[in-house]
Amino acid sequence: MKKTLARGLMNLLPMALSLWLFWSLFVSLDGLGIFILALVGINQHFVGAGFLLVVAIVFAVGLLFSVSPIVWLYGWIERQLMRFPLFKSVYGSIRDIASLMNREGKPNTQQTVLVKQANGGYVVGFIMTDTPPQPLLDALPEGDWVPVLFQLSYQMAGVTSLVKRDDLILVDWSFEEAMRFNLTAGISQTPSSSVVKTKS
Incomplete structure (x- = not known):
């Protein structure tokens, strides 16, 4: 019986934790989107509307960063903020991790x-x-x-x-x-x- 319980736990736990993690992320992003909708006066929405709004905003930002003036402006703001040592350490670490995750179009040197x-x-x-x-x-x-x-x-x-x-x-x-x-x-x-x- 002990082996059966252990086998069930080993198979169920990874799936349950993974689903819980993705559901928590969905709920958090959905809540953020609903908060944004409330700011513009939209209080009637369906489940997942906030999540779709956040995805749309991220996609729109991605499109904006394909425009040279936006890239230049963001780079200028980034350079100004990097003058602060604490911000430079935190932001630099997060940016490096993000760039490591996004290897699209880059040679695989790992x-x-x-x-x-x-x-x-x-x-x-x-x-x-x-x-x-x-x-x-x-x-x-x-x-x-x-x-x-x-x-x-x-x-x-x-x-x-x-x-x-x-x-x-x-x-x-x-x-x-x-x-x-x-x-x-x-x-x-x-x-x-x-x-x-x-x-x-």
Whole structure:
């Protein structure tokens, strides 16, 4: 009976939490949209009207940012606000995360790699970019250095280390599957995934 309950929980919990998360997001955005409708004097609406309004506003903003004057004006406002250190730290972090999520039209540079440790073991990492900041390259010894992210299990935090490209083993493994493996300490794995190691 214990195994049956555990099996039911393991199958039901992820689905329930995922549905709850998306429903909570829907309710929050719907509430925001209804608040906007109330501001303009529209008090009669159907369920989901606020959500559709928010989606329409986001879509309209996306269209506006395809116009050069709007992009220039937003960039100018952004540069002025970035003068404030606290705003710069918070906004910069959020913007970097958003840009990481939106990779449309950009080359996929998030290569999964293995890095050998002193004890002979290997750790899974990710090459996030092929162009490290110039100040770091100036401070490092001569060589082909790349920043490698080592994700910490059960949290979004990670450690970035600069590693010579010759010391890396490229892995034919998608960024999403390898990230899931790291985040869950190997508990979550795709059965059909095949990992092929190739020397760089």
